[in-house]
Amino acid sequence: MQRFFGLPPSGELNQETLVVMKKPRCGLSDVEHFGDTIRWKKRTLSYRLAGSTLPISASRAHKVLRAAWKLWSSVTPMKFRKRNRKEADIVISFNNGDHEDSAPFDGNGGVLAHAFLPGPGIGGDVHFDADEEWSFNHSGTGVNLLAVAAHEFGHALGLPHSSDPGAIMYPAYSFVPNNELQLSFRDVKDIQRLYGVSPSFSLLVSKKPPPRTPDKCDPDLSFDAVTRLQQEIIFFKDRFMWRKHPQFHKTGITLINSLWPDTVPSYLDAVYENVEGNFILFFKGQQYWKLRQLTLSEGFPRNISDFGFPSRIKSVDAALHFRNEHYTVFFTGHECWRYNEQQSVMEGSPMLINQQWPGIPSPADAAVFYEGFVHFFKGNLHYKYDLISEHVVGIISANDLLECKMEENNQTTTERR
Ligand SMILES: [Zn+2]
Ligand SMILES: [Zn+2]
Structure with a gap:
């Protein structure tokens, strides 16, 4: 785990490691390896927001979910359709504590959400911890639902965690206030490896190209x-x-x-x-x-x-x-x-x-x-x-x-x- 977060793999828990571990994060295990083969066969997926009691208004939640799906659909040929009643490929819900999937939530802070890799039944489903203080604005208070949803949807599409700290698929929650959420260069490459490139997407001509995480071996690297x-x-x-x-x-x-x-x-x-x-x-x-x-x-x-x-x-x-x-x-x-x-x-x-x-x-x-x-x-x-x-x-x-x-x-x- 220390290696995963770019920390020195000292083998002992020093203060810095503990800080990272206490940071809000995704609940998917860091040590699981999925390989590249788990993905949806179809190119149009349905999703449904389940549960009658939501910790937030349904219309606000739907707006955020749509925006999170759009991040992934804008770079791949994937399409996501909302369903209100009928069964859906991806069921999204807010849950408290133990919710009968053997991965209980831990209340406020800590684990924020988790998701299941593509598959039938619970496969592709996304669970948010209802005990978090979910936020919708860019001010940086609370936990930004868009940032977490974008990450969990990545899992629902088959992506594992990324060790690139600039990636949306990095397991620790990170949200830069007053900054438009974007997939990183790494995220785009990874999802396109699973599903291909959207016909309307080009890394070269896109108006706001996905940001690359700086590389210490870049000969042009400068420091702030x-x-x-x-x-x-x-x-x-x-x-x-x-x-x-x-x-x-x-x-x-x-x-x-x-x-x-x-x-x-x-x-x-x-x-x-x-x-x-x-x-x-x-x-x-x-x-x-x-x-x-x-x-x-x-x-x-x-x-x-x-x-x-x-x-x-x-x-x-x-x-x-x-x-x-x-x-x-x-x-x-x-x-x-x-x-x-x-x-x-x-x-x-x-x-x-x-x-x-x-x-x-x-x-x-x-x-x-x-x-x-x-x-x-x-x-x-x-x-x-x-x-x-x-x-x-x-x-x-x-x-x-x-x-x-x-x-x-x-x-x-x-x-x-
Ligand atoms: Zn995750
Ligand atoms: Zn769950």
Whole structure:
């Protein structure tokens, strides 16, 4: 399970693993493997919302279900028809606790729903936990029914869980407020492998192409922010992060919100850890978030003017924290600022980056201390800077620290007979 969520397979349950396990999730077992062969033979499926007592209004529920089916029908030749009374291929219901399918629900939180793979009878059926606080809006309170329905319908069509944290078929619930729900590139590929491509769908010309999860081996990869966190370095990109731990062999990708609460936004500008103060700060636009022990501090997010930035500064590009000297350097455009952490004041006026940090391009994307050097990130490059000689000592690819070794070409040897 740890491997599945992109966590180091340490074999023991550390704090991070427990956070992921407590996250709301789909109830389908992670270890089941279905193979690619379970799918519906027909291309038009009927569905029915069963049960006389719904925790939500039927008309609202139907609207959401239609939207969830549409995600899958827009990329495949599949069609979904609603039925009110007669038997349907897929029966959808809201259930409390034990509902006689040997997979009882656990009340509010935890497991949100489950579904059965295609087949007769209960096959293809979808059950939602009636004890959740289901929501229909984009505000992010409660559990978004559309996001969960889209995922469960994927199972009802025959898809297993995906280990791609960007996929709708990833088992942990994730919902980005105020963002239109979309199938990911992986989801589209997977469902099309089962049912083929919708004649009206093209990955190339679609107006809003399905988002691809960033790949640490992409030579064009750039980062939003990079920070130290205890022994780790964390690289942030969009909704995702890579956690590089000195004791772990592989650096896996995971969702930012698999560790920190949903209040920590995606597409961050800068992040740094203050070890002495035992907190971590996330910057995006004019706001910043303070977290202690994975919990958002009260009263946050707050405005970056707290640090003494003038109002012309609308965002921070990068932050570099000096643990022993108790100060932080902020990078904004072509300027850098020195913030005294002990007195909570900005020291003096901003300096020009090209004077203070010769050879470092500005604006920068991210900056972090690692193994005695400062590493600056800009586009797909990273600059290794020696503080003593005040020189750039190396310019390498941005993803170099993620140990992306080129896949060796497995040349097929022709067997002699
Ligand atoms: Zn699932
Ligand atoms: Zn059930």
